[in-house]
Amino acid sequence: MLRQNLFKLFQHFIIKKRIHSIQKMPPTISPEEKQKMPEITTENPFCEVEDAVKLLEQCKEDKELSKSFVSKRKDYIGWEETFMGMALLAAQRSKDPVTQVGCAIINADNIVNSLGYNGMPRGCDDDEFPWGKNPDRPFLNKYSYVCHAEENAILNAKDSLKGNILYSTLFPCNRCAKMIIQVGITEVVYMNYKPDNDEVMAAKLMFSKAGIKTRKFIPQRKQIVLNFQ
Ligand SMILES: O=c1ccn([C@H]2C[C@H](O)[C@@H](COP(=O)(O)O)O2)c(=O)[nH]1
Numbered sequence: 001m002l003r004q005n006l007f008k009l010f011q012h013f014i015i016k017k018r019i020h021s022i023q024k025m026p027p028t029i030s031p032e033e034k035q036k037m038p039e040i041t042t043e044n045p046f047c048e049v050e051d052a053v054k055l056l057e058q059c060k061e062d063k064e065l066s067k068s069f070v071s072k073r074k075d076y077i078g079w080e081e082t083f084m085g086m087a088l089l090a091a092q093r094s095k096d097p098v099t100q101v102g103c104a105i106i107n108a109d110n111i112v113n114s115l116g117y118n119g120m121p122r123g124c125d126d127d128e129f130p131w132g133k134n135p136d137r138p139f140l141n142k143y144s145y146v147c148h149a150e151e152n153a154i155l156n157a158k159d160s161l162k163g164n165i166l167y168s169t170l171f172p173c174n175r176c177a178k179m180i181i182q183v184g185i186t187e188v189v190y191m192n193y194k195p196d197n198d199e200v201m202a203a204k205l206m207f208s209k210a211g212i213k214t215r216k217f218i219p220q221r222k223q224i225v226l227n228f229q
Pocket of ligand 1: 096098099100101117118119146147148149150170171172173176
C-alpha cells in the first residue's frame with residue numbers, strides 16, 4: 001500500500017515536471033511546432049519512444065533549449081590507456097626488486113575481468129622468501145616461487161576468459177603463453193619486450209600457431225597523473 005502510494009506520488013511529480021517544462025518552452029518554437037510536440041498529459045503521462053526521440057531533436061533545434069546540449073569533455077582517457085594504466089598500477093604492487101609486471105584482462109564489453117601482478121603465492125611471506133636469483137640453487141631463486149602477473153590475473157578472473165583481451169606491461173613468457181591460449185584469451189597487448197630469448201620465442205611461436213593476436217601498446221598520451229589530493 002505504502003509502495004503504491006509512493007509510486008503514485010512519484011508519478012504525479014514526474015507529470016507535473018513534464019507539464020511545467022513544456023509550458024516553460026520559449027517562444028522560439030512556433031505554436032504549430034509546439035502542436036506537433038508529443039502531448040504529455042495527466043491521462044497520457046508516458047510518451048512513446050518515437051515521441052521522445054522527436055522531442056529531443058526539436059529541443060536541439062530550439063535556440064534556448066539547445067543550450068542544454070553542452071559538449072562532452074574532450075580530454076578523457078581512451079580504453080587502451082585505461083587498461084594499460086590499470087596494468088601499470090597493478091605492477092606497482094609487485095615486491096620484485098628487479099622487474100615489476102602488471103596485467104589487466106578485459107572482456108568484450110570493456111569490463112575488467114581481472115588484474116594481476118608478479119608476487120609470491122598466497123601464504124608465502126614476501127619478507128621471508130628470496131627475491132634474489134641464485135643460479136646454482138633453485139631453492140634460493142625467486143623464479144622457483146614467484147607467480148607471474150599473467151598467471152595471477154588468469155587465476156583471479158571473475159568470469160570466463162573466452163574472447164578476452166590481456167593487457168600486460170611485459171610480453172608474456174612461454175609458461176604464461178600456454179595458459180593464455182588454454183583459457184581462450186584471443187588478444188595480447190604488451191608494453192615492454194625483453195630481448196628475444198628462447199622463452200619469448202616459444203611464446204611467440206605458440207601465439208602465432210594458436211591464432212592469438214599480439215600487438216604492441218601505442219599510447220595516445222605520455223602519462224596519466226593520479227592525484228590523491
Ligand atoms: O611473463 C612474465 C615474465 C616474468 N614475470 C615476472 C617474474 C619475475 O618476478 C620478473 C622477472 O624478473 P627478472 O629479474 O627481470 O628476470 O617478472 C612475469 O610476471 N610475467
